[in-house]
Amino acid sequence: MIGKVRSDRFPPLFPALRSKQKGFTFLAVMFSIVLIGIIIGTAARQLATVAKREKEAELLFRGQAIRRGIELYYRTSRAGFSQYPRSLEELIKDPGSPGIRRYLRKLYADPITGGEWVLIRDGSGRVKGVRSASEEAPLKVARFPEELKSFEEKKKYSEWVFEYNPQQQVTPNTPPSKVPVPPATPSVPSSTPLHP
Secondary structure, eight states: OOOOTTTTTTTTSOOOHHHHHHHHHHHHHHHHHHHHHHHHHHHHHHHHHHHHHHHHHHHHHHHHHHHHHHHHHHOOTTTTBBBOOOGGGGGGGGSSSSSSSSSSSSOOTTTTTTOOOOEEEOSSOOEEEEEOOOOOOOOOSSOOOGGGGGGOSSSSSGGOOEETTTTTOTTTOOOOOOOOOOOSOOOEEEEEEEOO
């Protein structure tokens, strides 16, 4: 057999060194696996935190949009008095309006639970606000906008209540709501001039 050399004919020159190299390689592979596991675990936690922050931002956006829709609905008087909607669906299409009037572009789901909102009702059963059904602890506990200062130091998302209360006093430093009230009927141009 030319070209093939059997390894058992020639013993290794340094047998102790060869066995130490096998042990070192094993330790290096094990250390690498542990290190990769730690990196993957850290990345997964970071991704989960980023996703939770995005859901919180979406909760704030959707809750404020619904609250503003309820405010618009309330401020649009019907037969001389203001009232809250009977359901959130009335914010999409006001049944008391002759035309299509929308106070909210679409009905939003609770972004934290993915389900329906918990409705906050007044004494007559009409909807004056919403809150999340989630009992999770929020990441954000400070640095809210002025209109959401009541959310600071809350322990659960379910404590973040988006409610319109017309009796709330507006302080001099708090600007009034910047949501315009839609006209009750379409405006028709007058044929008589306003100024002679």
